[in-house]
Amino acid sequence: MISPLPIEVDRPQEAVVPSRAARSYWQEAWGRLRHNTIGMIAGGLLLFFVLVAIFAPLLSALITHQDYQTLDLSNPFAPPLSPGHILGTDDLGRDELTRLLWGARVSMGIGFLAVGVALLIGGIVGLVAGYYGGLIDGLLMRFVDIILAVPAIFLFILMAILFKPNTVTLALIIASVGWGSIARLVRGEVLSVRSRDFMVATAALGASDGRLIFRHLFPNVLHVMIVFGSLYLGQVVLIEAALDFLGLGITPPTPSWGNMLTNAETFFFHSRTLAVFPGVTIFLTVLAANLFGNAVRDAFDPRLR
Amino acid sequence: MAETVLEVRDLTTHFKTPEGVVKAVDGVSFELQAGETLGIVGESGSGKSVTALSVMRLVPRPGKIVKGEVRLKNRELTALTEAEMEEIRGVSIAMIFQDPMTSLNPVFRVGWQVAEPLFIHQDKNRNRALVEAEKMLGRVGIPHPKDRARDFPHQFSGGMRQRAMIAMGLTTMPGVLIADEPTTALDVTIQAQILELLRTVNREFGTATILITHNLGVVAGMCQRVIVMYAGRIVESGPTADVFAHPKHPYTWALLKSIPRLDADQRQPLRPIEGIPPDLIDLPSGCAFHPRCAFKIDRCSRDTPSLAQVGETQMAACWVTQSGAELKDA
Amino acid sequence: MLLKYVVRRVLATIPVVIGVTLITFSLMHATAGSYIPGVDLNPALKPEDIEAIKRYLGLDRPLYVQYLTWIAGLVHGDFGRSMIDGSTVSSHILDRLPATLELTVTAIVLGIVISIPLGVTGALRRGSKLDHFFTGLSVGGFAVPAFWLGLILILIFSVQFEAWGLPFLPSGGVMTPGTQGGDLLDRLVHLLMPATVLSFVYISIWSRFTRSSMLEVLGQDYVRTARAKGMTERRVVYLHALRNAVIPLVTLVGLELPALVSGGLVVEVVFSWPGIGKLLYERALDSDYTTVLGITTFAALLVVFGNLLADVLYALLDPRIRYA
Numbered sequence: 019m020i021s022p023l024p025i026e027v028d029r030p031q032e033a034v035v036p037s038r039a040a041r042s043y044w045q046e047a048w049g050r051l052r053h054n055t056i057g058m059i060a061g062g063l064l065l066f067f068v069l070v071a072i073f074a075p076l077l078s079a080l081i082t083h084q085d086y087q088t089l090d091l092s093n094p095f096a097p098p099l100s101p102g103h104i105l106g107t108d109d110l111g112r113d114e115l116t117r118l119l120w121g122a123r124v125s126m127g128i129g130f131l132a133v134g135v136a137l138l139i140g141g142i143v144g145l146v147a148g149y150y151g152g153l154i155d156g157l158l159m160r161f162v163d164i165i166l167a168v169p170a171i172f173l174f175i176l177m178a179i180l181f182k183p184n185t186v187t188l189a190l191i192i193a194s195v196g197w198g199s200i201a202r203l204v205r206g207e208v209l210s211v212r213s214r215d216f217m218v219a220t221a222a223l224g225a226s227d228g229r230l231i232f233r234h235l236f237p238n239v240l241h242v243m244i245v246f247g248s249l250y251l252g253q254v255v256l257i258e259a260a261l262d263f264l265g266l267g268i269t270p271p272t273p274s275w276g277n278m279l280t281n282a283e284t285f286f287f288h289s290r291t292l293a294v295f296p297g298v299t300i301f302l303t304v305l306a307a308n309l310f311g312n313a314v315r316d317a318f319d320p321r322l323r
Numbered sequence: 324m325a326e327t328v329l330e331v332r333d334l335t336t337h338f339k340t341p342e343g344v345v346k347a348v349d350g351v352s353f354e355l356q357a358g359e360t361l362g363i364v365g366e367s368g369s370g371k372s373v374t375a376l377s378v379m380r381l382v383p384r385p386g387k388i389v390k391g392e393v394r395l396k397n398r399e400l401t402a403l404t405e406a407e408m409e410e411i412r413g414v415s416i417a418m419i420f421q422d423p424m425t426s427l428n429p430v431f432r433v434g435w436q437v438a439e440p441l442f443i444h445q446d447k448n449r450n451r452a453l454v455e456a457e458k459m460l461g462r463v464g465i466p467h468p469k470d471r472a473r474d475f476p477h478q479f480s481g482g483m484r485q486r487a488m489i490a491m492g493l494t495t496m497p498g499v500l501i502a503d504e505p506t507t508a509l510d511v512t513i514q515a516q517i518l519e520l521l522r523t524v525n526r527e528f529g530t531a532t533i534l535i536t537h538n539l540g541v542v543a544g545m546c547q548r549v550i551v552m553y554a555g556r557i558v559e560s561g562p563t564a565d566v567f568a569h570p571k572h573p574y575t576w577a578l579l580k581s582i583p584r585l586d587a588d589q590r591q592p593l594r595p596i597e598g599i600p601p602d603l604i605d606l607p608s609g610c611a612f613h614p615r616c617a618f619k620i621d622r623c624s625r626d627t628p629s630l631a632q633v634g635e636t637q638m639a640a641c642w643v644t645q646s647g648a649e650l651k652d653a
Numbered sequence: 654m655l656l657k658y659v660v661r662r663v664l665a666t667i668p669v670v671i672g673v674t675l676i677t678f679s680l681m682h683a684t685a686g687s688y689i690p691g692v693d694l695n696p697a698l699k700p701e702d703i704e705a706i707k708r709y710l711g712l713d714r715p716l717y718v719q720y721l722t723w724i725a726g727l728v729h730g731d732f733g734r735s736m737i738d739g740s741t742v743s744s745h746i747l748d749r750l751p752a753t754l755e756l757t758v759t760a761i762v763l764g765i766v767i768s769i770p771l772g773v774t775g776a777l778r779r780g781s782k783l784d785h786f787f788t789g790l791s792v793g794g795f796a797v798p799a800f801w802l803g804l805i806l807i808l809i810f811s812v813q814f815e816a817w818g819l820p821f822l823p824s825g826g827v828m829t830p831g832t833q834g835g836d837l838l839d840r841l842v843h844l845l846m847p848a849t850v851l852s853f854v855y856i857s858i859w860s861r862f863t864r865s866s867m868l869e870v871l872g873q874d875y876v877r878t879a880r881a882k883g884m885t886e887r888r889v890v891y892l893h894a895l896r897n898a899v900i901p902l903v904t905l906v907g908l909e910l911p912a913l914v915s916g917g918l919v920v921e922v923v924f925s926w927p928g929i930g931k932l933l934y935e936r937a938l939d940s941d942y943t944t945v946l947g948i949t950t951f952a953a954l955l956v957v958f959g960n961l962l963a964d965v966l967y968a969l970l971d972p973r974i975r976y977a
Contacts, residue, residue: 164672167960168953169915171930175937176680176945256798260919263800264934279801286808293808297801305796312792381880405886413883420881425874429973430896440882475972491882 047241050317057313063306067299070119071126078116085116087271095288105295108278109285114292117273118299124185124262124274125255125303131189132254133247136196141236141243143197144204148212149231159205165198174257178266188267192254200246207242208235241318248311252304259300275300328498328531329355329378329416334391336370336377343604347373347386349555352630355499360525360532362546362563364539364578368600370555371535375501379418380408395499413440417492421504423484427476434460434472437491444495459490463520482513489520493528500524501533506541518545539582543567551575554601554611557630561637569650571639573616576650610642618643618650655968662964669957674727677950678720727954732947737939742947745932750914752827753928756921757913759848764855765906771856772863773895776871787860794857803850803923810846822846825925847924851917855909862905867898900971907963911956 051057070077078085081104090111098106098114105114147158177183177191211217212235220234261267262276270277275296282293336348348370355361363371376382378393380400393400395415400408412418420426428436438456441447447455453472460468463486476484485505492500502521506514522545525532534545542549542563549566551559551574559572570576577596598615601607607614613623620643628640644650726733732742775784807824814821823829823843828836870876871894879893880886909916918930925931929948936944 160668160672163669164676167669167673167911167956168676168949169912169956171918172915172933172945172949172952175918175933176942176949179937179940179942179945180680252796259798260800264919264922266937279804282804283807283812286812290808293801293804297798297805300798300801301793301796304798305793308792308796379881381877383877409883409885411883412881418881420874420878422874426878428875428879428893428897430900430971431893439884443888444883477973488878491878 047317051313054313054316056309057317060306060309060313063302064310067122067303067306068126068130071122074119074123078119081115081119087112095285095292097289098291106289106291108292109281109288112273114295117278118275118295121273121275121278121296121299124268124272125258125300127185128189128192128258129251129254129303131186132193132196132258133251135190135193136200136250137243137247138197139193140197140200141204141239143201145208145231145235145239147201148205148208149227149235155205158201162198162201165195166202168195170195170257171260174261175264175266178261183267185268188258188261189254192257196250196254200243200250203242203246204239207239211235211238241314245311245315245318248307248314252307252311255300255304255307326357327354328357328396329533330392330394331374331378332392332394334374334377334388334393336373336382336386336388338386340385340604345603346555346606347603348377349606351391351552351555351557353550353557353560355531355533357498357531358525358529359548360521360534360546362542362549363533363535363552364537364542364549365552366537366600368554368603369552371552372503373555374552375418375503375533375535378501379412379416381412381418410444413492413497414444414495415497416499416501417495417497418501418503419485419488419492419505422508423481423488424508426488427479427484429476431475432472433474433476433479433487436476437472437487437494440491440495456490456494459494460487463487463490463493463524464516465490481509482516485509485513485517486520489517489524493524493530496528496530498531499533500530501535503535504537505534507536507538514541521545539567539578551578554606555603556611556640557638558612558641559637559639560630561634565634565636569634571633571637571644571650572612572641573618573643573650574612575639577615577617610640618648655965658968659965662961666957666961670954673953673957674724674950675720677946677953678723680946727950732951733943734947735936735941735944737936737941737944742944742951745944746929746948746951749927749929749932752926753914753917753921753930755827755844756847756851756926756928757917759844760851760855760917761906761909761913763848763852764859765902767852767856768859768863769899769902771860773867773890773898775860775864776867777890779868784864787864791857791861794853797853799850799854800919800923802853803847803920806846806850807923825923827927847917847920847926850923851920859902859905863898863902866901867894870894870898873897900967903970904963904967907960907966910963911959913959914952914955 090107093100093103093107093111094109096103096107096111098104100106103113103115105118107113108117143158143162147155173195174191177194178188181187181191183191217230217234221230225234258267259274259276259279262269262274263279265277265280268274268277278296279293285292331354332352334348334351335346338345338347351370351374353361363374365371373382373386376386377388377391378400380388380403382388388401391401395411398411400411403411427433434453434456437460438449438452441452441455442449445452457468457472460472465471465483465486471479471483476487479487489502489505505521506517509517518541521532521534524530534541536542546563548561549563550557551566551572553574559566559570559575561571566575567579570579574596577594580594581596583593596615601611601614607624609625610616610619610623610628613619616623618641622642626642628642628645630638630640631645633639633641633644639645730743732746734741735745771787775787778784810822811824812821822845825843827843828839829843871890875897876889876894879889884893914929917926917928918934920926921928921931922934929952933945933948936948
């Protein structure tokens, strides 16, 4: 290359290449997430509620020794820290803490089921619409427009009176609107990923449509779905609680945080705390879901801070 | 002897980041004479844009000018209050930027944006300012300026937008114009037009111009003097013709050697500069270029060279050339 | 140019309108079409009478005829009749719409008025304690169930204050019972809590959004250009930057316009606010399917046209759209 020169010269050094091990996209995101204190606390809180929901029967047997249905008409509106009732009792003498524990089952159960179904349907529709474009895209997105045009809460109330839902059907009712937003979101993401060079390159290598969609497109769209799923979980919990509160969702005796608040106003003078606890648990759950969702979003795309 | 319009002494600008302090500009000194076009050349990350922004005191967070002086005529710019600086910007020194697509505000009409420095700084009333703006748009070569002034930026082509930006910089007849990569984002044919415009402007208005670019060809055609920057420092400066004919710094030398030439033997391999640009947080000891330098000696890795006279008209920061050696392949 | 854009948007809206009406029609047919509460089960009615009633209501016509009749009715503002008392849905809507609008419009205006300064301040003082505080407030506000917030506010400011002998806010209704509703102060006092609760969630979202929009705009090249022109920071922020930053906010607010009618349902119920949401709820409890469906159809159509309006507004504000 460069011949010997009339003055003393060393050979130019080899370029120094960083020697850290390469990390995958997901590992990097997880690394960022791990260091996000608020996000991890929120995730932990969410996990806590999930565990409470799963182990409610066990917990109520161990901690409160009560059943959520046991009435004790001789001891209504007991204040918190009464003997045997850490958080007091409600208007029919049922233990408040036990009902809160079991209420978690309803909220978490409906929450995760609705999110799961919505993500599944919305994800598929979004992927297909975004990938194929054209007529299919137009049709599917029009359909989504229609679904999203009807005000959700009206639709939920309507379906609630038509179908008298239990936990599972209520989740499905909520998901029947939710998938629309997800489909739109996924489609948008697909459109931006789709035009990237690696997609064209992979197709040029002979990959089939299915392979392109599921092996290549989907993983790059997944992070958007995770973020939305987490935020949507909070929304579902709020909607479900509101429906229960209105008496149109899960009705007593099955305890849900929402229906525990239905008569809070009338019972206010008997017990100040009855109106507080279920609201706090809803608030904490939704807060945890939101903060976690934000943290996940920041982990995948730190530029957005 | 032409008067010195802008004098920069030992300008140092650092960025405090979580990974460390980025020394974007590290002790830069130069002068700008009235009426001349000075080129600042360097690769990405060499500090040329930050130098310009530092002169304007527009360095974005977390950057800070930590040391140095910038004298415009008689005023020390680093000592001014923000309000005083606002009176200087757009009036005494104007700066135009690289990407005309994004440098104009999309929601205001072009004529209004061009006229804005006039009615804000020079107390002209709106209508008079707009009339002058239209005239300026005409002078920079925009056809039907009265009509085009009422358009929005997205209705202009790239070249026209850049012309509008130049008009915007010139309406107040500043003494100094800083052009930061004005043609980099444009098509090649438009580039030539814009450069021609800048040349005309320099001639007709006598505005001293600092032209920042990474393109040596642009420098050759436009600038009487040139400064070469590397890793936040000036490594060479001098009259363009001299620097190009006999570069006095190994970096400049290597840069010039790396340009493919139409008249070269097609069988000769291209000659890139070995290695990668340095990490501005963790600069190499001594001369920042030494890890990539074909001519380095022991001293280069120990002591940082400062700019000194090498040859009649040039300055270079290199131990090798300062000791009299010539740069050439065998 | 603007006209062409509007026409395009209107044409795109038509299929959606058709879709929406089809959905509500199918739901209606699946329920009210073949089930009339009280009639089928009424032992006093003979089968022929039931048939006669069905024929009278047009339920024996082929489906597509029923659909077209329904659409024709919609065009004339006929949203059906109650199954319970035969009253027209449209009369109910007209009756209750002003109250709902009073509530939701106030909430939206309140939301905008508070969100913009909050968001701009957060952006300008990014990273400061104040910014963190506002962000925390937003995140928290977004997680609070609206019905619970309303409940708590009533319990504190109505019930508890009254018990303590303090001046207290009314716990519900548009005006003090017995008055004609002419007293502005009385109405404002009644409007205060519900509008605040409803605007709460708007403020949470919009203030954060304004903040991030502002941050993004402040990082744009044209802001740098404005500064290079020697504009004062104040001018750069409030003229050059803000004007661009609010454009996306308009879209966001526009998205809420359709919810103008439905968004207040829960708040209306909690505060006994005589609006459309509360009406739907009451009728739902009575199993008055047709009224519920009629209101839902009305609201859905409103959403569709609301979106159209938002698109047009957006085009007005952002010259890039209308001259495209």
